[in-house]
Amino acid sequence: MTVAKFPRHYGMDWLRVGAFALLILYHIAMVFADWNYHVKSAHAESWITVPMLLVNAWRLSLLFVVSGYASRALLARSRSPGDFAWGRSKRLALPLAFGIAVIVPPQPWAELVSKAGYQAGYWTFWTRDYFRFSTIGGLDLPSWNHLWFVAYLWLYTLMLALVVACLRLGRLQDGFDRLFGRWLGGIGVVLLPFAWYAFIHARWFAMAAETHALFGDGIAHISYLPAFLFGFGLAGSPAAMAAIRRWWPLGAVMALAGYGFVAGVELRWIGPFGPALYVRYGIAHAAEQWGAIVALIGLATRFLNRDHPARATLTEAVFPFYLVHQTIIVLVALWLMPAGLPFAAEFAILVAATVAGCAAFYYGGRRIRWLRPLIGLRLHPRPVRPALL
Template identity: 30%
Template sequence: MTDLAPRPGSRRTDLDLLRVVACFAIIVAHATLIFTSEPRYHVKSASPHLLPTVIYEAFRIGTIPLFFALAGWGSVVALRRRSGARFLRDRAERILLPLVAGILLLGPIIRFIELQQGRNIGLGGWRLVDPLTTGLLEFLPRYWGRLNLLTWSHLWFLAYLFIISVVLLPLLQHLARQVVSMRMPGRMLAFLPAPALAVVAVAGDAYWPNLSNLVQDWGSLVFYAACVALGAWLAAWPGLEGRLRQDAPLFLALAALGFALMVAAPDSVTGRIGVGLCAWGAIGASFGYAGRHPPAASRALSWLGGSTMAVYVLHHVPLLLIAAALLPLAMPGAAAWAIIVVATTAITLAAYRWLVEPFAAPRLLVGMPRRKA
């Protein structure tokens, strides 16, 4: 059965849609994180609640492995038409440069807001501190002059992805050279990555605590590298994507089962088994349902798809500024959350449209390709 498998060379509007949805989900997740019991964040509500905590975990496990899988898929496609050296140069321009630029240009604002809130998130975790009383202009040279103040915040994803891209390059090249197979695998093989990811998560103590600082997070780095490898496997074997499409409801059920284990027993062997099951279930269901119902190509989808990298890089600053302004007003949490999500999305897309998209330098700094002449 190959009729469900994607045709090589065709425009993948389903994956364009996945990237857009996953990017918006990151904004929603960060807005939700403000109201959770997870203490490691730049701005926190004084009244955390259980429901946002559970919702945030669903977004976190549902979107981050998917992002890495999409990156693996895209890496194999890119390596089919360029050398390994060219691929690494492209990764440096599209991932490493935005990471460095973000640390230097966005990092001081994020750290300034964080310290104003009386919080300090560093390599060793987080701690409460006396709120910062200096102004931003006075803080800037202090930030740039002290290594322990530098932060990559949400841009940890770029750091992890660059390292993974370098380490997995031989595997990615191998998969890119393979003859594309339209043969649909059996169900057992298609679900095998779920227990494999569970083993990786348990062996590396991955996912918890939510530090994303490399120093104490090697287990998660390996786990996300496995997600990249699985995304690359999907690109090399369209027939496997056909299986995901056929069994999308089963993958969704697998994700639900894994998430239930995560919620029932967080930061434990059982919880990490749930992380592995949920991650592959979420990847499989996302690829499967998007492939079942691909949207028609349109200018809007193309524009939104092209904006995702810039939106990911830029969204955190307006989100934190809005949150820091709203929380002292003591409005209902749901109302504050909705305003943060909507306003952040609108401001970030506007910044992309009028401050980034038309200009060469901002495009380069957020990892976008150069404009075609």
């Protein structure tokens, strides 16, 4: 694959910021939805899942697409695939290890306290039980919980570096780009990935649940690794980007139609839920998943591909925000449980506390030199645009 420099796509930066903001709001909503989560509010209602399904199908796939796109720029600035892999390992594996050891532990503690009657305090849990590599109250400890995304992204990055090195040795540097542009340089940019995801969700894994356990999580890998590679290829394919600019309205129609069907099933407008409906549900999920990604990239290219004074700070801050946000949500939700507050007050406090806590974590952490690498920042701040995750 030829690794050439290319202009920065500010729209992809804004998509990344927006996707992480949605993820944080989504996890706050998980406290109130009737889906399984670490700590649940007394106000949990089934209807909350319906608006959540508007983003559920594509929110994580979009992050992998954007991360793959950013990897192209990072690889272009690296001296070699090995240098690229080492740099990404420092920016991903180090925060992952720090997160598993320090940031994540309050989450299983809060879950055990609220669901399993765990009596010990947090310090006892962290020093005695968390690192026992055993199961307590149904939880496998230690855990990476929401940081599975970082682990998967790091794995895909190492795989990419290895493939790029092999392709260079095999004199096939441009093969991937030529094939990408040939197949995805027209309406295929919408239809081919949609067909892949429809096959996955309707037939191959039939809407199987992800485990985020790395091994035995086939549904996640066959969904997210292609999304990551698509983003990498898109960054080097003007033809595919032009196709997205042309066909994004079709993606938007697909996404809305897919969501309409999925929401109709959840609201019992469509049914009964049987094998035939399950296939249609998987196809609708795939239409929403890929249609939304095409539409969002097209809209970002059309309307958001411009810089702003706040962009550099926001693109740097989203990774530290991501690292700590769920721990803040879970602890605040646990603290609010006995208060008996109305739904609106509880939700507002969770949003305000999460934003304030994430901001304090980022602004405080970036001023401490030894802490910077542990929260995903460069050891030495540089007066340049920050790299994407």
